[in-house]
Amino acid sequence: xxxxxxxxxxxxxxxxxxxxxxxxxxxxxxxxxxxxxxxxxxxxxxxxxxxxxxxxxxxxxxxxxxxxxxxxxxxxxxxxxxxxxxxxxxxxxxxxxxxxxxxxxxxxxxxxxxxxxxxxxxxxxxxxxxxxxxxxxxxxxxxxxxxxxxxxxxxxxxxxxxxxxxxxxxxxxxxxxxxxxxxxxxxxxxxxxxxxxxxxxxxxxxxxxxxxxxxxxxxxxxxxxxxxxxxxxxxxxxxxxxxxxxxxxxxxxxxxxxxxxxxxxxxxxxxxxxxxxxxxxxxxxxxxxxxxxxxxxxxxxxxxxxxxxxxxxxxxxxxxxxx
Amino acid sequence: xxxxxxxxxxxxxxxxxxxxxxxxxxxxxxxxxxxxxxxxxxxxxxxxxxxxxxxxxxxxxxxxxxxxxxxxxxxxxxxxxxxxxxxxxxxxxxxxxxxxxxxxxxxxxxxxxxxxxxxxxxxxxxxxxxxxxxxxxxxxxxxxxxxxxxxxxxxxxxxxxxxxxxxxxxxxxxxxxxxxxxxxxxxxxxxxxxxxxxxxxxxxxxxx
Numbered sequence: 001x002x003x004x005x006x007x008x009x010x011x012x013x014x015x016x017x018x019x020x021x022x023x024x025x026x027x028x029x030x031x032x033x034x035x036x037x038x039x040x041x042x043x044x045x046x047x048x049x050x051x052x053x054x055x056x057x058x059x060x061x062x063x064x065x066x067x068x069x070x071x072x073x074x075x076x077x078x079x080x081x082x083x084x085x086x087x088x089x090x091x092x093x094x095x096x097x098x099x100x101x102x103x104x105x106x107x108x109x110x111x112x113x114x115x116x117x118x119x120x121x122x123x124x125x126x127x128x129x130x131x132x133x134x135x136x137x138x139x140x141x142x143x144x145x146x147x148x149x150x151x152x153x154x155x156x157x158x159x160x161x162x163x164x165x166x167x168x169x170x171x172x173x174x175x176x177x178x179x180x181x182x183x184x185x186x187x188x189x190x191x192x193x194x195x196x197x198x199x200x201x202x203x204x205x206x207x208x209x210x211x212x213x214x215x216x217x218x219x220x221x222x223x224x225x226x227x228x229x230x231x232x233x234x235x236x237x238x239x240x241x242x243x244x245x246x247x248x249x250x251x252x253x254x255x256x257x258x259x260x261x262x263x264x265x266x267x268x269x270x271x272x273x274x275x276x277x278x279x280x281x282x283x284x285x286x287x288x289x290x291x292x293x294x295x296x297x298x299x300x301x302x303x304x305x306x307x308x309x310x311x312x313x314x315x316x317x318x319x320x321x322x323x
Numbered sequence: 324x325x326x327x328x329x330x331x332x333x334x335x336x337x338x339x340x341x342x343x344x345x346x347x348x349x350x351x352x353x354x355x356x357x358x359x360x361x362x363x364x365x366x367x368x369x370x371x372x373x374x375x376x377x378x379x380x381x382x383x384x385x386x387x388x389x390x391x392x393x394x395x396x397x398x399x400x401x402x403x404x405x406x407x408x409x410x411x412x413x414x415x416x417x418x419x420x421x422x423x424x425x426x427x428x429x430x431x432x433x434x435x436x437x438x439x440x441x442x443x444x445x446x447x448x449x450x451x452x453x454x455x456x457x458x459x460x461x462x463x464x465x466x467x468x469x470x471x472x473x474x475x476x477x478x479x480x481x482x483x484x485x486x487x488x489x490x491x492x493x494x495x496x497x498x499x500x501x502x503x504x505x506x507x508x509x510x511x512x513x514x515x516x517x518x519x520x521x522x523x524x525x526x527x528x529x530x531x
Contacts, residue, residue, distance in 0.1 A: 306353075307393045308360070310401075312396075312434060314466075316403060319366070
């Protein structure tokens, strides 16, 4: 080395430099290793928790454990139980960081789900009701498997399948020449044609109605003219009536005089009536006497005279005797 | 011979005339009934009372209910006209107690109603009027009895009921029996329609 150093000054202190380089490299390697271990959580204090599943499908070691979307641990081990009451089930061990353990209680639920629709699978811790005791080391949590994409696809498929079947039968019905759909379409086409014809008829009818209305209006105009004429005549009549009424006082005066004459003439009537009534009474007495006297009673042949009562009058009452 | 045959014929005629004449008692009651009517028409209530009483007595002796009713009714009218309500009631009681026709007893009940109405005894008047109406049916005094009812209603202040009865009278077929009463019905209608301050007591008909 010395010879090289003598020949080339760059080789001076080469051993020291090499040792320094190796030491630095070793430090880097160690630092990287420590960083990896820290990242792996080797130095993080965790508490093991367990849950049992029917199948290990979708569960793998190292799968993150989340709480409210934060990673608080990881799946530590997945093993198949061979004995005890949990025989035949899959035991999953979780390692939950101690700093978050107080958020997990014994009634918490471990649910296998996905981050997003098609993301990575995670175990999500759903805390139990408030007041439940906090989880402790090796506690067993309840487990459920959330519906993943395939399950959702199966559900969707199950729901869509009958719809597709209906669509298929509908399409077949549409394609069938004697099917209901074709029949409806034919009927609709026919109805449309008839509607068009009806619309044309209505158009003709409306045109005729317009002509008829014009005729009626012309007649109405004539009638109004006649009414005007009649009103004019009535006005003239009323004028004449006014003139006649103007003569009414004169007529009334004449009528009054006539009535006075009638009154004067009738003043003699009561006496005449009384005389006539007396004459009639006497005549009746004579006839009655003759009728009851032979030989007239045999000739007349009327019923025998009967006694009578004085007639009942609704205003009968005490009277003043004449004498 | 001729004279003797003429005398014989005259005797035969006289005999026949005597044979066809009414029985003396019957003729007497008929004559008395007529005399009573004439006396009443003259306003001679005393003579009318005597004539109707004697005629009624004759029929009572002969147990002729109808003849008794005719004359007792007339006697009641005379006593009513003379202002002797008590005597009129007694005469009417004779008719009502007799076996005379319902029409005659209806007239008696109607006149009793009038007597009570004149005395202001409206309840008794109404009772007798109702009895008269029930006895009468379609008798010749129907219109008078309805009008009496109308007058009673009017006196009781039931103008509407009075109008209703008077209008019934106006709807009866006109005849000698109803003509006077239809005029009376119009008087009642006028009285029932007139305002109270204008209403005048009904005019009392005067005997001619």
